[in-house]
Amino acid sequence: MIPLKYNARNLVVRWKTTLMTASGFTLVVAALVVMLAFVAGVEQVCTTSGELENVIVLAKGNNDEVFSQMDTRLAKELENFPGVARGSIGQPLASREMFLVVHRLLEQEGVFKFLQIRGVMPVAFEVHTGIDLIEGRPLRASQSEVIIGKGVQREHQLNVGDQVDIGRKKWTVAGVFTAGGSAFESEVWCDLTEVASQFRREGVYSSVVLRTESSESAFDLTERLKASRSIVCNPKTEPEYYAKQAEQMQMLSSATWTIAWFMGIGAIFGVMNTMFAAIGQRRKDIAVLRIMGFQAHEILISFLLEAILISIIGGGLGIALGAGINGFSRSTAVGGVREIEFAFRVTEGTVIFAAAFSLGMGVLGGLLPALSVVRIQPLEALR
Amino acid sequence: MLYKFAILVMKSLGRNKLRTALTGLGVMVLVAIYAVVTNVTSTVKKKVNAQGEQTRLIVSERWTMPSRVPLRYVPAITGQDGVKDWTTINFLAGFLDESRRRDRQAICIVTRPDNLREMHSGLEDIDPAAVEALIDRKDGAIVGPGLMKTMGWQVGQRFTLLAARFPPVDVQFTVVGTLPAGEWSNAFFARHDYYMEATNDREAVNAILIEISGAERAKELAANLSLDYENRQPSLKVETESAGVARFAARGQAILQIIDGVVLILLIDMVIILSNSISISVRERRVEMAVLKVLGFQPLHITLMIIAEAMLVGALAGLVGTAIVSLLSQLTVSGTLPLYNWNKFLLQFPVPWSAALWGLLIGAGVGLTGSVLPASSARSVKVSDVFSRIA
Numbered sequence: 117m118i119p120l121k122y123n124a125r126n127l128v129v130r131w132k133t134t135l136m137t138a139s140g141f142t143l144v145v146a147a148l149v150v151m152l153a154f155v156a157g158v159e160q161v162c163t164t165s166g167e168l169e170n171v172i173v174l175a176k177g178n179n180d181e182v183f184s185q186m187d188t189r190l191a192k193e194l195e196n197f198p199g200v201a202r203g204s205i206g207q208p209l210a211s212r213e214m215f216l217v218v219h220r221l222l223e224q225e226g227v228f229k230f231l232q233i234r235g236v237m238p239v240a241f242e243v244h245t246g247i248d249l250i251e252g253r254p255l256r257a258s259q260s261e262v263i264i265g266k267g268v269q270r271e272h273q274l275n276v277g278d279q280v281d282i283g284r285k286k287w288t289v290a291g292v293f294t295a296g297g298s299a300f301e302s303e304v305w306c307d308l309t310e311v312a313s314q315f316r317r318e319g320v321y322s323s324v325v326l327r328t329e330s331s332e333s334a335f336d337l338t339e340r341l342k343a344s345r346s347i348v349c350n351p352k353t354e355p356e357y358y359a360k361q362a363e364q365m366q367m368l369s370s371a372t373w374t375i376a377w378f379m380g381i382g383a384i385f386g387v388m389n390t391m392f393a394a395i396g397q398r399r400k401d402i403a404v405l406r407i408m409g410f411q412a413h414e415i416l417i418s419f420l421l422e423a424i425l426i427s428i429i430g431g432g433l434g435i436a437l438g439a440g441i442n443g444f445s446r447s448t449a450v451g452g453v454r455e456i457e458f459a460f461r462v463t464e465g466t467v468i469f470a471a472a473f474s475l476g477m478g479v480l481g482g483l484l485p486a487l488s489v490v491r492i493q494p495l496e497a498l499r
Numbered sequence: 500m501l502y503k504f505a506i507l508v509m510k511s512l513g514r515n516k517l518r519t520a521l522t523g524l525g526v527m528v529l530v531a532i533y534a535v536v537t538n539v540t541s542t543v544k545k546k547v548n549a550q551g552e553q554t555r556l557i558v559s560e561r562w563t564m565p566s567r568v569p570l571r572y573v574p575a576i577t578g579q580d581g582v583k584d585w586t587t588i589n590f591l592a593g594f595l596d597e598s599r600r601r602d603r604q605a606i607c608i609v610t611r612p613d614n615l616r617e618m619h620s621g622l623e624d625i626d627p628a629a630v631e632a633l634i635d636r637k638d639g640a641i642v643g644p645g646l647m648k649t650m651g652w653q654v655g656q657r658f659t660l661l662a663a664r665f666p667p668v669d670v671q672f673t674v675v676g677t678l679p680a681g682e683w684s685n686a687f688f689a690r691h692d693y694y695m696e697a698t699n700d701r702e703a704v705n706a707i708l709i710e711i712s713g714a715e716r717a718k719e720l721a722a723n724l725s726l727d728y729e730n731r732q733p734s735l736k737v738e739t740e741s742a743g744v745a746r747f748a749a750r751g752q753a754i755l756q757i758i759d760g761v762v763l764i765l766l767i768d769m770v771i772i773l774s775n776s777i778s779i780s781v782r783e784r785r786v787e788m789a790v791l792k793v794l795g796f797q798p799l800h801i802t803l804m805i806i807a808e809a810m811l812v813g814a815l816a817g818l819v820g821t822a823i824v825s826l827l828s829q830l831t832v833s834g835t836l837p838l839y840n841w842n843k844f845l846l847q848f849p850v851p852w853s854a855a856l857w858g859l860l861i862g863a864g865v866g867l868t869g870s871v872l873p874a875s876s877a878r879s880v881k882v883s884d885v886f887s888r889i890a
Contacts, residue, residue, distance in 0.1 A: 132778065133775060133778065133779060136771050136774065136775040138779070139771055140768055140771045140772060140775075143767055143768050143771075144764070144768065147760070147761050147764045150757060151757060152762065153760070154753070154754075154757055175666075175667070176667050177593075177661065177662065177663045177664065177666075177667030178664075179663060179664050180598070180663075180823065182564070183565065183592070183663055216563055216564075217563070218562050218563050218564070219561065219562055219563075219564070219736065226875075228736065228738075228746060228752065229746075230564070248747075249680070283561075283562040283563075284562075284734075309544065311610070315563055316732070316733075317560065356871060360601075363601050363775045368754070371844075374532075374841065375532055375536065375761060378528055378529070378531070378532035379529065379532065379764070381525075381528045382525045382528045382529040382769070382772060383520045383525075383768065383772075384525075384769055385522070385524050385525030385528070385772065386525050386768075386771070386772040386775060386776075388521050389518055389521045389522060389525070389775065389776050389779070390771070390775065390779070392517060392518065392521070393518070393779040393783070396783070397659075397783075430772040446753040447750075447753065448751060448752075448753040448754060449648065449750035449751050450752065455750055
């Protein structure tokens, strides 16, 4: 076998060409990593939202809380449905909730911004056990107080003690919460009765979230509600509901791959060019190698390895560059009108994909030039 | 002189056909995807920045979404001085069959049929016969081409929308025409009077769209209406159509920024591929450059020759790349090409033929940028150095 050192030194000697070809790979791979990190970040939020023991019930025909409406009668029937867990004093662990998307007028800028509001009752904190207050204190009912998710704090620049206009009323931020990176962190939580009265929605709920003893019980409850003739509704386990919100990411994921493939094809042509030029310049070297007794396939592998080496250098730099976005927080729209706070996530899978993609580009780009080496006649090349 | 120069450039490119072809193909592929991606972002940005839409106002509920503007407000608002035309909008989302899968989701825009073309941007090219048919048929629907192809519908087809609203209701429609390809490709338009009848929602509309006689009057009217309806229950907000679109577009800003970044990377990648190829070519042709200098070529001539070579390859590759994308887009829109996952979005964001011209210019620009360094290296070739090495 031809020592790898030969190829490495050749790359160093032609460092300008190597650098330019590798930088083509770097950019393509970095772009791929960023795009995949975006998709993974949004999917992470959607798939980690919701607890396995919870069942979210929407009005029949609705797949989104924003459009769902149900009345008190249905909410009561759901609360008393067999299988709903009970709290410390025997009350059903069922949270009636009102999800609203409101326009928040930014006085200074004179523009409206969306704010997602969830009206809840105290039982909500026993149903959604992942809510952790990190600043301030819990909200007090009927005191025009809200607690805000970490994402809202960042996006709307709000802090404990600040006043926030929701509709015509001023609400005070009592606390800031995290929710394990879930979609709840992009919401403002307030007293259900107060917000319902403000927006004239008394007796109307977007959803009722039912707590069960276990994930199996939640699945069983969902099935029984679906089969029920007396209760007409659309039940889903909470993780299933939020996972559905991430479905539209599939389109984005497909677009990401399409763009990446095209960029990859461009880079393949680039590396082909470089390798053909390298072979053209080293015809005499190749002839000498053949005369020294190296087989054609050994030279082929050697040149292929050279292309792979460029792809490893470029791909590695690309992954490192793209990984810089890991943890960077942004918000984006998912589903109909819902907006979520997410962090770019460079997962192990992304790194493996990107590395394989880069390697694939190197192999495909290097194969054709390497095959052309086989056709070189040593004596003719030395002439 | 110019003719001879062009011949020289062509011959130089023809000397290493493989390299020229590979460089051209690389740039062609990247320009093609660049054209598709920028077409999507520029469509969105154009919509946000459309000056023409400064005279069109959207009136909606001030605080909550989905907005509910009482129908009783409509006469007073549309009767204001300066209102040239108006319509109402209700969005009816739902599923086209019981599977309720995401790919069976559809959105219906319920509105006035008589001024459909005038009041809805993106419908300027709608077939007048389709509008007439909608006026004639109460349960009519003018359906986007994407939806028509996905569902395999023809004009005359009856279908049911399982509306995702409270209380749930199934609404039947008949296809009376097809919308032009573009932003409404996966939606359909229907009549408001039929919607009220079918859903019994006679109290409110989601928004009122009003066309004002001038931008100044539009501003004035927006301010007056906002003030008049600020303390009503429910109160209203009035904004220009472009401001409304901008607010929605801002929610997808992260995606737009990523796409902008990808576009930049595509451009840089093209420059790198071209620059690398031209650099290799210059290195291999140092003797030729020296001979040209001996023959009396000035450094400027050599610089121009290298730049011309790069620009020619870039421009041709750009032209061919975007022309192919435009052709695919037109074939998809015309229905000649069957609809697959990969070309579905071309119905929503069709690439016009004019993109080919942009492709040519972008390719030439990439060629110019990519050839600056190699050209400067070529112009500085020292005749004595080159010949002393040969000797």
